[in-house]
Amino acid sequence: MSTKHIVIIQGGMSETSSTALLEQRYRKAIAQRFDTTETTITTISIRNLAHDIADMHLTGVPSQALEAALDTVADATGIIALTPTYAGSYGGLFKAFADVIGNDRIAGTPVLLGATGGSSRHSMMLEMAMRPLFAAMRALTLPVAVFASSDDAHGTVLASRVDLAVAQLRHSLDHGKLPTIADHQFAPTAASSNPPALPAHLAQIAVVEEEVGIATPTNDFGVGGYTTGKGSTVKLLRSDGTKGTLRPDLEDFVPMDDLLK
Numbered sequence: 483m484s485t486k487h488i489v490i491i492q493g494g495m496s497e498t499s500s501t502a503l504l505e506q507r508y509r510k511a512i513a514q515r516f517d518t519t520e521t522t523i524t525t526i527s528i529r530n531l532a533h534d535i536a537d538m539h540l541t542g543v544p545s546q547a548l549e550a551a552l553d554t555v556a557d558a559t560g561i562i563a564l565t566p567t568y569a570g571s572y573g574g575l576f577k578a579f580a581d582v583i584g585n586d587r588i589a590g591t592p593v594l595l596g597a598t599g600g601s602s603r604h605s606m607m608l609e610m611a612m613r614p615l616f617a618a619m620r621a622l623t624l625p626v627a628v629f630a631s632s633d634d635a636h637g638t639v640l641a642s643r644v645d646l647a648v649a650q651l652r653h654s655l656d657h658g659k660l661p662t663i664a665d666h667q668f669a670p671t672a673a674s675s676n677p678p679a680l681p682a683h684l685a686q687i688a689v690v691e692e693e694v695g696i697a698t699p700t701n702d703f704g705v706g707g708y709t710t711g712k713g714s715t716v717k718l719l720r721s722d723g724t725k726g727t728l729r730p731d732l733e734d735f736v737p738m739d740d741l742l743k
Contacts (some may be wrong), residue, residue: 486655488512489558490525493565493576500598501566504630507641508562508596511648524558526551528579535578548582556587560594560655563616567599571611580615589620592654594647595627605629624650 490508494501505525512523528535534548544552555561565576572580595612599605608627616623626647634640 484520486516486521486559487557488516488521488523488560488562488651489555490523490562490564491528491555491576491579492525493528493573493579494598495529495566495573495575499566500630500632501564504564504596504598504628504644505562507630507644508564508594508648511641511645515645515648515652524554526554528575531579532575535575535582538582539578544582552583552587555583558588558591560592560651561588561621562594562596562651563612564596564598565612567597567604567607570604571607572597572615577615580619583619585619588616591621592651593621593623594651595623596630596644596647597628598630600632602629602631602633605631622654624654626650 490505492501492505494505496502509523512521531548531551534545538544538548565572568574593616595608595616597605597608597612599607608629613623613627624647626643628640628643628647630640
């Protein structure tokens with residue numbers, strides 16, 4: 483069995499921060515759930531790269547330390563992303579590091595989300611901030627996310643939830659990374675830049691022209707009426723060679739068969 487490389491991206495601001503303590507809980511759960519002889523765990527402490535991250539944003543040139551960290555992230559088979567909560571969202575340094583990672587390095591990689599905060603009232607930041615962030619990076623965010631508040635420091639519920647999250651990571655890694663758009667059969671290649679043929683049910687209509695002009699209601703201030711713009715009427719070319727028109731703003735609920743008559 484191939485070695486599993488788990489990378490913990492840890493955004494705590496001190497060595498004894500609550501985020502660092504949450505990292506230790508994950509390490510303990512990994513030791514229980516994974517075969518330690520076939521698993522490596524690497525922690526990237528973002529605070530140690532703060533100056534390197536800032537310089538990268540300003541110059542576009544990564545330092546040797548930052549480049550090594552990015553290579554570690556790219557080689558990960560699974561990622562655990564942990565951040566403190568500031569103003570109901572992830573930390574600024576955490577976001578700055580995520581921006582440096584970009585959208586390609588972790589595409590398809592399973593990611594566990596975790597955060598810490600002073601109150602459980604901030605727990606929705608995992609779903610409202612962190613999950614969309616990693617979705618934009620095309621990572622595979624696993625269902626169970628863990629928020630640890632000050633009240634959870636010695637609780638068994640937190641330990642159980644961390645264990646469940648790690649169990650999901652183990653299951654995901656056993657089945658490998660998801661294919662990305664670069665792996666997909668319809669992705670353009672260097673040998674052929676031509677797009678694939680459309681499926682038959684989509685090839686029935688070809689948009690050949692857009693006419694100008696959009697009618698908008700006139701309000702009490704005299705704003706509105708007929709304005710120029712694209713999209714009010716679309717001319718269609720049917721598969722039998724005849725033509726038709728479509729008003730998306732008026733006819734988008736009309737059955738397609740009726741539009742093509």
